[in-house]
Amino acid sequence: MKIKFIGTSSGKTSLRRFHSSILISSSGKNILIDAGDSVARALLNCSVNILSIDSIFITHLHSDHIAGLPSLITQMKLSGREEELRIFTVPNSTNHIKNILNTCYLFEEGLNFSIIYSEFKLSDWNHLNDEIEFYPIQNSHISNKLNVSYDQQFISVSLVFSVETKVILYSSDIGGKNDLNLFTGFNSDIMILECTHVTTDEISSYIKLSGCKNIILTHIPDETEEKLEKFVNKFDVKDVKLSLAKDGLSLNI
Ligand SMILES: [Zn+2]
Ligand SMILES: [Zn+2]
DSSP states (O other): EEEEEEEBBOOOOSSOOOOSSSEEEEETEEEOOOOOOHHHHHHHHOOGGGGGOOOEEEEEOOOOHTTTTTHHHHHHHHHOOOOOOEEOOOTTOOHHHHHHHHHOOOOOOOOOOEEEEOOOOTTTTOOOSEEEEEEEEEEESOOTTTOOOOOOOEEEEEEEEEEETTTEEOOOOSGGGGGGGGGGGGOEEEEEEOOOSSSSHHHHHHHHHHEEEEEEEBBOHHHHHHHHHHHHHOOOOTTTTEEEETTTOOOOO
């Protein structure tokens, strides 16, 4: 099983990193998690064949996680895709995603492939195929702070993947340090932790308590990159590996 970091920047556009996206590959299947701005270009940058993506997961609908979806679907169309594409997304968002695509003149009638939408069953194991299951956990990253009237629920998820015999925990964007408690009880082989909404002190305390031995930080703002590099270089806990992701980083697990 392989994990490839396609984009590792925060919500702020960077010249050093693309927006959030991770590719998990197992048994010939490729799952793209999140599709931020310019994800199609980010995939090219990592030499990933756009047609090889079987499923796309959307953890929440902030633009740095979804705004690249229309252009990615367009590239699939232009590249002659015929295989079905599955999109997994947060509850009550399918129609919104369809509207985003339709607004860009991407109608299913005009594609040579079908798109199958599945909304996450929260706090439960969801089946993807014989090798892969995933467990979406709602976190507090998004709430209706403005109290606006809108028919979409404000839901963001972290994801636990069970792939072959390994467990991968992906925080995606979280609301703050309290959301780290949501991962208690999942013994992950690798944790991919965002570092925009938690401090280095909070990350350090969490790692010591969690027992996770391999943590990779992502969602990295340009402004704090240097501080994060120093933090990672200085971090010294026995048998624990902490590293900073970068675009194109590929790991065999
Ligand atoms: Zn984000
Ligand atoms: Zn977000």
